[in-house]
Amino acid sequence: xxxxxxxxxxxxxxxxxxxxxxxxxxxxxxxxxxxxxxxxxxxxxxxxxxxxxxxxxxxxxxxxxxxxxxxxxxxxxxxxxxxxxxxxxxxxxxxxxxxxxxxxxxxxxxxxxxxxxxxxxxxxxxxxxxxxxxxxxxxxxxxxxxxxxxxxxxxxxxxxxxxxxxxxxxxxxxxxxxxxxxxxxxxxxxxxxxxxxxx
Amino acid sequence: xxxxxxxxxxxxxxxxxxxxxxxxxxxxxxxxxxxxxxxxxxxxxxxxxxxxxxxxxxxxxxxxxxxxxxxxxxxxxxxxxxxxxxxxxxxxxxxxxxxxxxxxxxxxxxxxxxxxxxxxxxxxxxxxxxxxxxxxxxxxxxxxxxxxxxxxxxxxxxxxxxxxxxxxxxxxxxxxxxxxxxxxxxxxxxxxxxxxxxxxxxxxxxxxxxxxxxxxxxxxxxxxxxxxxxxxxxxxxxxxxxxxxxxxxxxxxxxxxxxxxxxxxxxxxxxxxxxxxxxxxxxxxxxxxxxxxxxxxxxxxxxxxxxxxxxxxxxxxxxxxxxxxxxxxxxxxxxxxxxxxxxxxxxxxxxxxxxxxxxxxxxxxxxxxxxxxxxxxxxxxxxxxxxxxxxxxxxxxxxxxxxxxxxxxxxxxxxxxxxxxxxxxxxxxxxxxxxxxxxxxxxxxxxxxxxxxxxxxxxxxxxxxxxxxxxxxxxxxxxxxxxxxxxxxxxxxxxxxxxxxxxxxxxxxxxxxxxxxxxxxxxxxxxxxxxxxxxxxxxxxxxxxxxxxxxxxxxxxxxxxxxxxxxxxxxxxxxxxxxxxxxxxxxxxxxxxxxxxxxxxxxxxxxxxxxxxxxxxxxxxxxxxxxxxxxxx
Numbered sequence: 001x002x003x004x005x006x007x008x009x010x011x012x013x014x015x016x017x018x019x020x021x022x023x024x025x026x027x028x029x030x031x032x033x034x035x036x037x038x039x040x041x042x043x044x045x046x047x048x049x050x051x052x053x054x055x056x057x058x059x060x061x062x063x064x065x066x067x068x069x070x071x072x073x074x075x076x077x078x079x080x081x082x083x084x085x086x087x088x089x090x091x092x093x094x095x096x097x098x099x100x101x102x103x104x105x106x107x108x109x110x111x112x113x114x115x116x117x118x119x120x121x122x123x124x125x126x127x128x129x130x131x132x133x134x135x136x137x138x139x140x141x142x143x144x145x146x147x148x149x150x151x152x153x154x155x156x157x158x159x160x161x162x163x164x165x166x167x168x169x170x171x172x173x174x175x176x177x178x179x180x181x182x183x184x185x186x187x188x189x190x191x192x193x194x195x196x197x198x199x
Numbered sequence: 200x201x202x203x204x205x206x207x208x209x210x211x212x213x214x215x216x217x218x219x220x221x222x223x224x225x226x227x228x229x230x231x232x233x234x235x236x237x238x239x240x241x242x243x244x245x246x247x248x249x250x251x252x253x254x255x256x257x258x259x260x261x262x263x264x265x266x267x268x269x270x271x272x273x274x275x276x277x278x279x280x281x282x283x284x285x286x287x288x289x290x291x292x293x294x295x296x297x298x299x300x301x302x303x304x305x306x307x308x309x310x311x312x313x314x315x316x317x318x319x320x321x322x323x324x325x326x327x328x329x330x331x332x333x334x335x336x337x338x339x340x341x342x343x344x345x346x347x348x349x350x351x352x353x354x355x356x357x358x359x360x361x362x363x364x365x366x367x368x369x370x371x372x373x374x375x376x377x378x379x380x381x382x383x384x385x386x387x388x389x390x391x392x393x394x395x396x397x398x399x400x401x402x403x404x405x406x407x408x409x410x411x412x413x414x415x416x417x418x419x420x421x422x423x424x425x426x427x428x429x430x431x432x433x434x435x436x437x438x439x440x441x442x443x444x445x446x447x448x449x450x451x452x453x454x455x456x457x458x459x460x461x462x463x464x465x466x467x468x469x470x471x472x473x474x475x476x477x478x479x480x481x482x483x484x485x486x487x488x489x490x491x492x493x494x495x496x497x498x499x500x501x502x503x504x505x506x507x508x509x510x511x512x513x514x515x516x517x518x519x520x521x522x523x524x525x526x527x528x529x530x531x532x533x534x535x536x537x538x539x540x541x542x543x544x545x546x547x548x549x550x551x552x553x554x555x556x557x558x559x560x561x562x563x564x565x566x567x568x569x570x571x572x573x574x575x576x577x578x579x580x581x582x583x584x585x586x587x588x589x590x591x592x593x594x595x596x597x598x599x600x601x602x603x604x605x606x607x608x609x610x611x612x613x614x615x616x617x618x619x620x621x622x623x624x625x626x627x628x629x630x631x632x633x634x635x636x637x638x639x640x641x642x643x644x645x646x647x648x649x650x651x652x653x654x655x656x657x658x659x660x661x662x663x664x665x666x667x668x669x670x671x672x673x674x675x676x677x678x679x680x681x682x683x684x685x686x687x688x689x690x691x692x693x694x695x696x697x698x699x700x701x702x703x704x705x706x707x708x709x710x711x712x713x714x715x716x717x718x719x720x721x722x723x724x725x726x727x728x729x730x731x732x733x734x735x736x737x738x739x740x741x742x743x744x745x746x747x748x749x750x751x752x753x754x755x756x757x758x759x760x761x762x763x764x765x766x767x768x769x770x771x772x773x774x775x776x777x778x779x780x781x782x783x784x785x786x787x788x789x790x791x792x793x794x795x796x797x798x799x800x801x802x803x804x805x806x807x808x809x810x811x812x813x814x815x816x817x818x819x820x821x822x823x824x825x826x827x828x829x830x831x832x
Contacts, residue, residue: 055548155473
């Protein structure tokens with residue numbers, strides 16, 4: 001009996017140790033989700049409460065959470081699952097299905113390059129290759145320094161101005177490889193470098 | 200608190216009052232009293248022109264008018280899209296009917312001082328067209344090629360009224376159709392009118408709208424739904440966005456009529472989150488309509504209740520498919536389900552539901568007001584009425600055009616679109632987006648109908664029309680669409696999930712110079728299998744871009760495979776960049792700009808050379824060289 005108990009304790013300790021190494025491993029890989037602060041948790045609760053009685057509210061809630069926090073943290077998925085009577089796995093499935101939802105926080109500056117057909121045939125691919133080089137952010141990823149997120153978006157519907165891009169919400173039409181758009185990126189890169197050097 | 204409109208008399212009274220302001224824009228003759236508004240400056244506030252700072256322009260115009268003490272007499276009106284996005288931001292001054300193009304916020308001062316106060320038209324901003332025969336400049340807006348052949352029904356109010364003001368919509372003819380329907384017609388009569396008009400779904404497949412409504416009406420039960428499909432996923436199409444941005448009330452009214460006909464009391468607008476301006480205008484429109492009692496309970500005192508809710512998409516192309524859209528509205532993964540059961544039998548919350556596209560709904564009020572015969576008189580064969588196309592790509596006049604069915608592709612591309620820019624040679628026109636195909640010069644004289652486009656190997660689709668010129672590689676275009684489909688395939692059925700992946704792999708091999716001739720036959724065979732085996736429209740039509748390019752541009756595929764050459768100089772792996780030593784002036788500009796350090800030489804002494812191993816084929820050296828010394832083979 002005593003042996004069984006101690007064996008149980010030992011296996012539990014081993015489990016905890018395993019968990020911890022797992023956690024550090026994930027942290028090292030940058031995959032471990034940090035605990036959210038109270039403010040963010042309260043925001044999520046508010047959003048969930050607001051839409052709880054609506055029919056089929058999951059996507060609405062996810063949209064608002066992402067608008068508020070910039071991404072969908074795991075805690076939000078748990079809370080949404082609880083409120084809608086589904087499992088976190090189901091909510092996670094919804095998040096993964098739709099291209100607009102992201103589980104990673106975005107960079108300081110968000111750049112969208114439209115890859116709709118009209119933009120593509122007018123050279124958007126070349127442009128996005130260029131922006132990758134300028135910012136150091138891979139397509140649909142955030143740069144290692146956390147400054148830029150580069151998203152290839154679906155048609156923005158401004159095809160008359162192809163190629164179209166957005167920097168932090170501001171639209172740039174006729175954004176060719178050397179244009180106001182790339183100049184603006186260069187300007188931001190320079191500015192951030194200066195700020196970084198000061199800090 | 201605004202006063203609710205419950206009778207025709209009240210509606211017409213609002214219209215009369217509003218007409219006093221609208222007459223400047225709508226009519227040739229008008230009577231004005233001293234001190235009354237005598238000019239309207241219309242500024243496009245669609246997505247395209249907003250990107251061109253039209254919001255700042257509106258602010259500046261208002262400031263300048265105020266400075267001049269003209270705020271009362273001259274009104275700046277924010278409108279929807281004028282259609283001619285190429286020329287944006289567009290400003291129109293009424294009653295003068297003068298259109299200005301590429302207007303910048305700094306031009307506000309000139310418009311107020313020179314035009315409004317001075318009475319001079321600002322020539323360097325004015326929209327014009329060049330008469331092809333005489334070479335003279337044409338300024339009359341109705342004679343400008345881009346507008347001359349158009350017939351605007353779905354787009355009738357875009358660029359004419361303020362979409363954020365319900366009174367302007369009522370001032371034109373808004374909500375009269377709804378009143379007539381609710382008080383004078385039975386639901387069956389409404390459906391019969393829509394059937395007789397010959398209106399077919401504008402989302403792509405072209406299913407007769409009246410028939411769709413009939414199916415839902417014939418279902419038992421009280422709980423039914425109507426949905427407006429505004430998930431305009433086709434990259435390169437933006438007519439639904441423009442209608443929602445420019446005339447949101449036409450959609451609300453059309454949906455209410457549809458709901459009355461089929462017996463529904465709740466509607467949903469499923470709209471892409473990529474269209475923030477349209478979502479916002481729709482929200483305003485719903486709020487305004489509710490305030491006036493034109494949506495909500497007991498509309499026009501008839502006991503008919505109807506409410507509309509907005510549901511946002513989240514970036515999934517497949518959600519344009521009916522069953523996937525319904526799943527998404529219910530908050531789930533947007534995966535299609537097999538039909539039957541059709542949505543008319545079991546849709547949202549397993550209740551009868553009918554789904555119509557934005558453009559389809561935009562036609563409804565006009566069909567009710569003008570009659571089925573009026574609508575059916577336009578068009579050709581089984582395709583009645585008009586269709587909006589989004590002209591884009593390598594064309595001079597990009598923008599939205601609405602033409603009667605039966606117009607030829609040539610008329611759209613050359614007469615309205617003005618042909619390819621920079622004198623480049625037209626190569627193909629892509630219609631129907633990722634589900635459609637590419638058509639060539641030979642098909643340009645085909646009158647546009649649902650049937651003709653399918654027979655030519657493409658389809659109507661939602662109306663995207665992308666023009667390609669000699670600089671576009673058709674294999675690359677096919678690959679672009681296949682990448683799109685692979686990305687957007689929901690993964691539920693095997694033919695689409697795996698079939699499209701294999702197709703993309705084969706296309707990639709071909710564009711990289713590793714293709715074989717057998718691959719073309721294999722691709723064709725696999726295309727047929729995906730088409731026959733896929734669960735929903737996305738997979739069934741996914742092979743179209745490949746099949747149509749194989750049909751019309753087999754020689755380009757063969758050049759990639761046999762000669763390892765991309766005739767349009769697009770496919771990177773098949774390109775080489777060399778510097779012509781005879782033309783090189785040793786200026787070193789190319790080397791300094793090369794991101795891969797692949798260019799070597801000595802400034803002023805030794806001609807530059809490109810190391811093919813290091814070259815990433817970005818083409819920057821070509822753009823930077825001032826002497827045309829860099830050549831691409």
